[in-house]
Structure formats: C-alpha cells, structure tokens
Amino acid sequence: MVIMKAEIITIGDEILLGQVVDTNSAWLGQLLDSLNITVHQIVSISDSREAISHALDEAAKRSDFIIVTGGLGPTKDDVTKETIASFFQTTLIRDEQVLSHVKSIFEKFGNGRTMPVMNYGQADVLACSEVLFNDVGTAPGMWVEREGRCFVFLPGVPFEMRFLMEKRVSPKLAAFRSEHSIYHAHVITMGIGESYLAEMIADIEAELPSYIRLAYLPKLGTVRLRLSAVGREAVTLKKETDAFARRIASRTEEYLVAEKDVTIEEAIVEKFTADGIRLAIAESCTGGLLAGSITAVPGASAMFDCGIVAYHNRIKQQVLGVDEEVLKAFGAVSEQTVIQMAEGVKRLGDATYGIATSGIAGPTGGTPEKPVGTVWIAVAGPSETVTQLFHFRNDRHVNIERSMAQALNMLWKLYKKDKGK
Structure with missing residues (x-):
C-alpha cells in the first residue's frame, strides 16, 4: 500500500472553544512532510459520537492515512473508543500489558491512593487494532488497517502524541510511503511586503514548472517564500528547485535574510x-x-x-x-x-x-x-x-x-x- 493522501482529525470541545490551541496538527504536518506524506485535510471536531463517526466516514472517502488525536481519556466525556469500535464494527478488549502499565503509574504517582475504577478503561483497545504502547502516559495508541486505509488513534496530550508518532508510528510508515519525493526550498525576506515581493519575482514565478509551487507566507515583518516540488527523481527535483530558490534569493538580495527555513x-x-x-x-x-x-x-x-x-x-x-x-x-x-x-x-x-x-x-x-x-x-x-x-x-x-x-x-x-x- 502507498499512502497518497493523509488527514488529521483532532477531537476536543476545548479546541473548538478556543481554550486550547491545536499544536498537534502543526507538529504532525511537519513530521509527515518530512516522511514524504502530504496532509490534504485537517479537521477539528467536538467530543460527540455523531461528530466522530461523521468525520471518520468522510475521511475514509478521501484519504488513505487518517490520524486521530484526543478523546482517549478515562472520563465520561471521552467517547472516542466506544465510537470507533462501532465505526469498525468491532469490540473493545482489555489489554493486560497496558493495564499493568497504568497500575504501575498510579502506584508510583498516586500517593498511596487506589487507582479509580474508571482508569481500568484506559486499557481497553479495539479488538481489530495493533496496540501502540505508550511508555510516557496511560492512554495507548491504536493502529487499524481497513479496506486499504490506515487509521491511527493517539492521545491528545502533545508529549504523549509525539512519543507515539516518533517511536511507534513513524517506523511503520516506511512501508507505506509514496514513490514520489517531496522537496521544499526556502527564501526568507524581511522589510518588504508580499505584494511588492510578488511583483519583484513575477517573471521567475512564471517560469516555474507545474510540479514546483511557490507559496508566500507572511508574518509580521517577514515573508517566507517556500518552493514545494513533487516528483519521482529526488536528486533532479532538489537541483531544479534549489536553482529557482537561488534566483529568487539573488533578485531579493536587498531584503534577504536566509536561504533556508529559519526565523x-x-x-x-x-x-x-x-x-x-x-x-x-x-x-x-x-x-x-x-x-x-x-x-x-x-x-x-x-x-x-x-x-x-x-x-x-x-x-x-x-x-x-x-x-x-x-x-x-x-x-x-x-x-x-x-x-x-x-x-x-x-x-x-x-x-x-x-x-x-x-x-x-x-x-x-x-x-x-x-x-x-x-x-x-x-x-x-x-x-x-x-x-x-x-x-x-x-x-x-x-x-x-x-x-x-x-x-x-x-x-x-x-x-x-x-x-x-
């Protein structure tokens, strides 16, 4: 299987209410890009069965690789596991290794208190999934392959999500990468607006082939120019994209900060x-x-x-x-x-x-x-x-x-x- 389109779904009312900033999606997007996997859609949804089911159903229609973060906690408002069990028409089973791990965490940090009954549920995983053991937290991740698609379910806590992606998910993705390479070149400018910049390099932009796209990414005081290329020949792709980047850097010398992606x-x-x-x-x-x-x-x-x-x-x-x-x-x-x-x-x-x-x-x-x-x-x-x-x-x-x-x-x-x- 080759992953062509990836999608990220973040679950949590706190995200929709603006109480928590979704840093998970930004981090995941950068990681997947480094693995030559393109994210085509990012969706944030509420902690409701209807929203989760609908998001999974829609994602399965348009994406090959779906990452879902959030909703794997032990409280009543965490309904993700029950909902995805229904979506995959499977059951939840208790993983004894995960349960032992959760108990050990409470023994270590629980100050002598008995582990709440609800935390036993954190060891419940999809019967159809491969469990992604979480060394740094109590909620395990889950990997499901179904009808030519991969679904990955991860906790929403950022450091736990990152651990699971780096240690459990990324190594598995090597077998699913696209044959196409993705390459980015950057030119960072300061002291000139994006519209003036666009006028300055209009002729260079017009020469870009269809497989190299130029994006203008303004931030207070700076404009980051990103050249993104997709193709089969990685070496040729890099050489050609870098050549365009050097021309842009030369043209914008007066405002140039760097020819790489830095602040x-x-x-x-x-x-x-x-x-x-x-x-x-x-x-x-x-x-x-x-x-x-x-x-x-x-x-x-x-x-x-x-x-x-x-x-x-x-x-x-x-x-x-x-x-x-x-x-x-x-x-x-x-x-x-x-x-x-x-x-x-x-x-x-x-x-x-x-x-x-x-x-x-x-x-x-x-x-x-x-x-x-x-x-x-x-x-x-x-x-x-x-x-x-x-x-x-x-x-x-x-x-x-x-x-x-x-x-x-x-x-x-x-x-x-x-x-x-």
Missing part, C-alpha cells in the same frame, strides 16, 4: 555567532519579549550579552545612563531617549550592537501628541546609531509584536550595511 531570530543568532558579533537589548514597551525571542534560540549565549527591561525612568537613568534632562525635556518615548538607551546598553554589555525600544503599547497612556501605538526604536552599531518612529495604532499585543519585528528589521539592515562596508 529572523535564528538567522541573527547564527550570523552574529559566526562573525563574533555581540548583542545587547534595552526594552521598555516590549517588556523583555525582544530579548526573550533571541535567547529562545539554542546557542544564543554565544552572541547575546544582556537584556535590560527599563520600564521606570529611574532604571533608564541609573542602569542605562540616560540623561535626566533628556527625560524631562523629551520624555521616555522619544528619539533622544532611545538613542541613549541603545548606546547605554551597548556600552554596558560591551556589545557590537545595542537595541532600544520605548513606546506606548496601550490601551491607555496615550496623549494627543503621543497616541497609543507610538514607538521609538534605536539600534546602535559600531559606527552609527539609527532611529525610527512608528505609529502602529493596534491593540497592545499587536503593538508589541510589531515593535519587536521592526527592531529586528532595523538591526538586520544595519548589520548588512556594516558587513558591506
């Missing part, structure tokens, strides 16, 4: 580390999130010196060396202040570059002269300090995100300018 933060950490460049950040309106986005990247310690959250003017003065007269004359949200903040944190950290942000994120604090969304950003480099004023006028969360994106954009532009000298 701007990852690109900065990689380039600064390679060049022996150090970074320090002083933040007011972004509240440490900018520094956090850099330090979240593994290896950031090789290029990051310090991050200062200077909300109060006293900290701006005492730690960063901002002149009291500057604060009195121009205020915290001003070009003069962010210049001294950026240069102060650069000096404090003995860094190559210093970034400073100061603004009014909202929803309160604005004035007619400086309304909510007013943000000043400065980047101090080896030979100059650049500044820019922004008027975002969004809600607090978006204003902060936009401030972070623009700060990184300014840093990247100055770095590229300095590198070209």
